[in-house]
Amino acid sequence: MAAINIIKTEKIVNLLDFSGRNLKTMPVFLPNSTTDLNLQENFIQSVPVWSFRKSRKLKRIDLSYNSLSMIERDAFAGLVELTHLDLNTNRLTTNSLPVDIFKGLTSLEELAINYNYDYNDNSYFQSEISLIKSLVRLRIDLSTGKQIDKCLCTLPNLREIQISSHTGQIYWSIHFINLRCQVVEVLYLDSVSSLTPDTFISFPKLKTLRINIKILSAADDVISKIFKSLKVFKGRNMTELSITGNPMRNGFVMDHPHFAVLQNICLKKLVLVGDSILGIRFRPFERYALKENCLEELIMSDNVMTDRKDDYVFVFCAFKHLKIIRIPHMIIRKRRNKRFTSSVNDASYTVCSPKTLEELDLHSPVKSWNKRRVTNVTVVNGSNLKILNLANITIHDCNGTVHGIENLEFLDMSGFNCTILSEHLLKHLPKLITFNSQDANLGIGLNSLKNASKFFEMNLDLQHVDLISNNIFHYHMDYLITILDIRSLSNLTKTV
Numbered sequence: 001m002a003a004i005n006i007i008k009t010e011k012i013v014n015l016l017d018f019s020g021r022n023l024k025t026m027p028v029f030l031p032n033s034t035t036d037l038n039l040q041e042n043f044i045q046s047v048p049v050w051s052f053r054k055s056r057k058l059k060r061i062d063l064s065y066n067s068l069s070m071i072e073r074d075a076f077a078g079l080v081e082l083t084h085l086d087l088n089t090n091r092l093t094t095n096s097l098p099v100d101i102f103k104g105l106t107s108l109e110e111l112a113i114n115y116n117y118d119y120n121d122n123s124y125f126q127s128e129i130s131l132i133k134s135l136v137r138l139r140i141d142l143s144t145g146k147q148i149d150k151c152l153c154t155l156p157n158l159r160e161i162q163i164s165s166h167t168g169q170i171y172w173s174i175h176f177i178n179l180r181c182q183v184v185e186v187l188y189l190d191s192v193s194s195l196t197p198d199t200f201i202s203f204p205k206l207k208t209l210r211i212n213i214k215i216l217s218a219a220d221d222v223i224s225k226i227f228k229s230l231k232v233f234k235g236r237n238m239t240e241l242s243i244t245g246n247p248m249r250n251g252f253v254m255d256h257p258h259f260a261v262l263q264n265i266c267l268k269k270l271v272l273v274g275d276s277i278l279g280i281r282f283r284p285f286e287r288y289a290l291k292e293n294c295l296e297e298l299i300m301s302d303n304v305m306t307d308r309k310d311d312y313v314f315v316f317c318a319f320k321h322l323k324i325i326r327i328p329h330m331i332i333r334k335r336r337n338k339r340f341t342s343s344v345n346d347a348s349y350t351v352c353s354p355k356t357l358e359e360l361d362l363h364s365p366v367k368s369w370n371k372r373r374v375t376n377v378t379v380v381n382g383s384n385l386k387i388l389n390l391a392n393i394t395i396h397d398c399n400g401t402v403h404g405i406e407n408l409e410f411l412d413m414s415g416f417n418c419t420i421l422s423e424h425l426l427k428h429l430p431k432l433i434t435f436n437s438q439d440a441n442l443g444i445g446l447n448s449l450k451n452a453s454k455f456f457e458m459n460l461d462l463q464h465v466d467l468i469s470n471n472i473f474h475y476h477m478d479y480l481i482t483i484l485d486i487r488s489l490s491n492l493t494k495t496v
Helices: 122-129 150-154 222-233 256-262 282-290 311-318 334-339 442-448 474-486
Strands: 004-008 011-017 036-038 060-062 084-086 110-112 137-141 160-164 169-171 186-195 208-213 237-244 252-254 266-273 277-280 297-299 324-326 348-352 359-361 376-380 387-389 401-403 410-412 434-436 464-466 491-493
Touching (some): 122 137
Parallel strands (some): 011 036, 036 060, 110 137, 137 160, 186 208, 464 491
């Protein structure tokens, strides 16, 4: 199999890809200058001695998701340029690795050896890893009742560590007490069942914390326990806090106890994805926004917001540094439509965004139903907004236009009900490049216009258009194809 030259981060990478080939043994290589070798998702059971003697230029080897139960002595001999080695999700045990197996890897910066079978003695794996003095990032298993060994103190460059477990774990300070000697800046805890309040006292320099909850074994109060454990970061500057995977049975509303903890941390990025968040209380959220904070990214995707009204969107304006917001819009079911009635107030209104905002994603994971209208909307402080995703927010009609976001480049209004459509809907978006509007009844709306030719008249930079499932009449589609092709449209999805 010939190597493939690909461009990655502006560098040419010589990739040899054997992934998913049902291999049971290591392939035999001819002399080559390959830098990246991908052998993941096969059935390889062992790595023989001198397996890579003809590939001395290798920098990355991926042997993840195989059936490895043995790595022979000197299997990685001669790989002095290797920087990344991935052995995760195999069958490695304490008997699988010979002594000094990693000793010659003098350039290795990242090692992934998590999700293996080292249940009985984590310390042996750790003692072998402690020989890799160049190591910066480590992914490792930690069995129930075990702790990180003090031998890892001998790694002068270790900055990032991921702890995994086959079963859910209740993590507490004793697990990490031997890491006080290290300057760990990034910590990822996988398979979390719960945390104790003192879990993170051994990480005084931590900048990024990622917590993934084990769904099947999560404690009922796991979210409460996690936020209590975060109090140790009071007054600290942090780059990212990520909490994911809270099960639906633990659905909760973001309220004062959560924001009270967050407002004491200078946090740049908050990620709460797939956490069964049901809503956001307006007042606590407002207090958090008004208090001086460092937040630049607020990510709450894949949550079904059913508990509260969507008044939290009016808090966004109070943030001073936010660049990215991804929060699903409140779900409004058909049976709740009686609560919403069109009024004069729908005719024209103003919304405010942070001056720094570049991306606003309010798309709903499932289709919402309401009777609100896109009319004459003015966005204050919207000049920096480049991406706006409103998919599945089924607005009652599209008979209006939007002012204040003249630099917008991406707009997704899939799922809107545009049976009533204004020819000026996109008029004030002259820099629009991508327009997605699937299943939005645009065909009916275009047919009602006196002059449908004006719909894209001001969008001279448009390159990508997705109009799937819109019942667009053929003469409208022929026209759209003609006018958009004139503008060198690179992609038109026109299945109707």
